[in-house]
Amino acid sequence: MIAFEHVHKSYAVRRGDWVLEDLHLTVEPGELVFILGHSGAGKSTLLKLITLEERPTRGTVEVAGFRSDRIRRGEVPQLRRRCGVVFQDFRLIRDKTISENVAYCLRMTGTLEKGVVRRAVARVLHSVGLYGLRDRFPHELSGGEQQRAAIGRALIHQPPILLADEPTGNLDTRTGDEVMEVLLRLHRAGTTILVATHDEQRAQRLATRRLTLEQGRVVEDLFLRPHGTEIY
Template identity: 45%
Template sequence: MIEIRAVSKRYDGGPPALADLSLTVRAGEALAVVGPSGSGKSTLLNLIAGLDRPSAGSVTVDGVRVDTLSEAASARYRRTRIGMVFQFFNLLDDLTVVDNVVLPARLAGLPRAKARARAAELLGYLGIHRLADAYPGRLSGGERQRVAVARALMNRPALLLADEPTGALDSASGAQVSELLAGLHADGQTILLVTHDAVLAESCASRTIEIVDGAITRDVPAAAR
C-alpha cells in the first residue's frame, strides 16, 4: 500500500526533517508512527498525503507515485485514494453532520442521492445516525471525531491517515475513537496513525514505528510489544 524509498526532506537548508527513510506498509496494516515533537512524524504524513514533496527519494501509495504528481493530480489523489482525520476535526460548522460527510463525494462528482445513501451507511456503521441533522458545534469532541472519520471514509479510500486523532479529546472520548479505529482495522481498512498517545498506538495498531531525528529507530509488530 505504501512504499517509501530513501526519502529525505530538508527545509531552508536546515537539518533534515527526514533522513534517507525507507518504509513499506502492506494493505490491511494499521501502522502507528510515534516519536518526540520535531522528529519528522508530520513530515512523513504530509509526504504520503501529497501535501509536500521530498527533497530526495520516492513515495508510492496504492500504485500512485505521489511525489511526481501535479497540484491538480495531488488533489484528485487525496479525494480518491486517501481519507484524512485531523486532531481538530476540520468540520464546517455551518453544515449539518450529513452535509459535512457527503462533501468529499460531491466534490468527486457522485450524484447527491448516492452520496447521501453512502453517508447514511457510514453514520449507521459509526453509531451516529441520530446526529445526521445536527450541527458540529452542538456535538461532543468524540462525536465530532466520528463525523470526521465518516467524512474521511466517504469515498472508500485505500488508506486512512489519522494525525493525532485523540489529541483534542478527553480520555473517555479518546478511548471511543481508539475503539473505532481498531474496529476499522479489523474490518480491513489500512491505517497510518501519527500519535503521541502510547495507549492509542497499543490498542489499535498492528505495528508501531518510532521516528527520532528523521530516521526510524524502532519498528515493532504488535505481537512483539
C-alpha cells in the first residue's frame, strides 16, 4: 500500500543536506506504525511525502497505486482522498461548528447534496464520540474533543490510510489516551495508520511496528507484534 524506494529529500538549494536519506520502506495494509525520532529527524517530512505535499528529491514513493514519478497533476486529489491527515494543532476553522468543519472537506471536493453530507458527517461524528457536540464551535470543546473532531474531519472520505502528526503532543496523558483509543478503534476496523510521535511508551504498548528515525535515516525498524494481537 505504501512504499518508499531509496527516497532522499532535501530542502536545501544545494543537494546533500538530506532531511531523509536513502529511505527504503514498505507499509502493508492494516499496520499501525509509530514513527519515532527527535525534532528534525524527518518524521513530518515522511508523512508529507505520502500525500505528495512534498516530492522526493531522489527515489520514488508509491501510495495506493500512485507513484510520485508518474502521477499526473489531476490525480493528486485522488491520492489525497485516500489519506486522512491529523495535525498536532487540530487546524479547525474557528467560526464553523464541528459539523461544518467535518463537512468542509466534502463540500470542497464537490459533494454538495445535503442528505449525503449530513449522513456522512453523522457517521464520522458517531465514530469519534462527538455527535452530541456537533453544533458546538471549536473554542467550546476541550483539547481532546478538538483533536477527535480533527480525526473525524480526516475520516470523512473513508480513507484507507490515516496519517497522524504528533496527535497527542498538545494533550495531557488522560486526554491523549482517549485520542489514541479512537485511533485504535479505527485500526481494529482495518485502517492503516502511521503516527509520528516522541512517545516511546505508547509506541511500545500500542504499535504493531516501531520505526525510529535519526538524522534522516532509519536506525530501527521493529515489528512488535503481528496484526490483530495488539495490546489495548
